[in-house]
Amino acid sequence: MEQKTRTKRKLGSYPFVSVTFSITLALFVIGLFGLMALHANKLTSIIQENIELQVFLNKQISAGEVSKINRTIGSKAYVIKENNEPRIRLVTKDEAAAQFIEDTGEDFKEFLGDNPLRDVLIINVKTTYQSADSLKMIKKDIEKMSGVYEVSYVESLVESINENLAKIGVILIGFFTILLIVVVILINNTIKLALFSQRFLIRSMQLVGATSGFIRKPFLKRSIWYGFLAGLFSSLMLLALLMYANQRIEDIRALQDFKNLGILFGGLIVLGITVGFLSTYRAVKKYLQMSLDELY
Incomplete structure (x- = not known):
């Protein structure tokens, strides 16, 4: 048993x-x-999303044109959205000059007599568009827009x-x-x-x-x-x-x-x-x- x-x-x-x-x-x-x-x-x-594309605008561009370019780029699929707002930041030429003077301690406007810098739109791109080919296509797409002078990013950093x-x-x-x-x-x-x-x-x-x-x-x-x-x-x-x-x-x-x-x-x-x-x-x-x- x-x-x-x-x-x-x-x-x-x-x-x-x-x-x-x-x-x-x-x-x-x-x-x-x-x-x-x-x-x-x-x-x-996070590292990839912090890679920035700098969109340099034409000189003497109006505020309305800047706003239009901002909205156009913000509607693109490759721009990161946070709370339905595109991650785009405007740095005016005056802000850039003030930052340069603060960093270097030299006022270049005194001997140049003018501010040669340009207004810049800084955009962050989604990770799915971080390949070298995609970034080149994005650069060409933005440079076609009226009022855009040049698009720049650190290619060597992206490739690395x-x-x-x-x-x-x-x-x-x-x-x-x-x-x-x-x-x-x-x-x-x-x-x-x-x-x-x-x-x-x-x-x-x-x-x-x-x-x-x-x-x-x-x-x-x-x-x-x-x-x-x-x-x-x-x-x-x-x-x-x-x-x-x-x-x-x-x-x-x-x-x-x-x-x-x-x-x-x-x-x-x-x-x-x-x-x-x-x-x-x-x-x-x-x-x-x-x-x-x-x-x-």
Whole structure:
């Protein structure tokens, strides 16, 4: 009776704490990498959005013409919008002269007798238009407008940023792929070892006429539950780490996007369920197909 009770209690089950703990740690590692990638991506976007295009206007241009050019550029799809307002800033030639005098301590208007500077519109372009070809097209588009003298930006800086981002992207993708493979293998081996003690129970169920589907069902149900809990626990650990970092690191909140964080946490739960389910299915299938000698 004691043996029958023990068998029924263990039917379709395997160690909860060790399996859940192992899967949680594996998901936490990949989630930590995901957090770093999200913060790096946000920082990259901020750097790119701060690249400025300077639109130099013709001399003796009227305020009405400046306002018209401002509205025309602001309606373009490539200009960053904040609260439905285009991120465009006007620097008049008088403001530019005052800033130059403040920075250098020299009043060039005294010996020139005039202010040779021009009114400038400074615009910020969306990250999707940050490629060299796109910026050249934007430059040509603005220079066609009436009242625009020239459009300027630091081409070498844009090219350097794009090249470095491409290199970093390749490295991150490669590292993530390797890490994902390692995590999947780790979870798979953890579940396989946990089910190792169930191999004779599986054979006993086969001998009494249970179908493969009937045998797999309780194991797969439990694997889904374990994977869900592991994904949830790893997400909570990452959230706690993130809250701690927000208290210790100044301005790190500016790099956080709650929508992307939600996608990351949801992805960890889905990954835990998926890998746990597939690993359990493969392990049970393996023991179902083993001969008695191989089980020993």
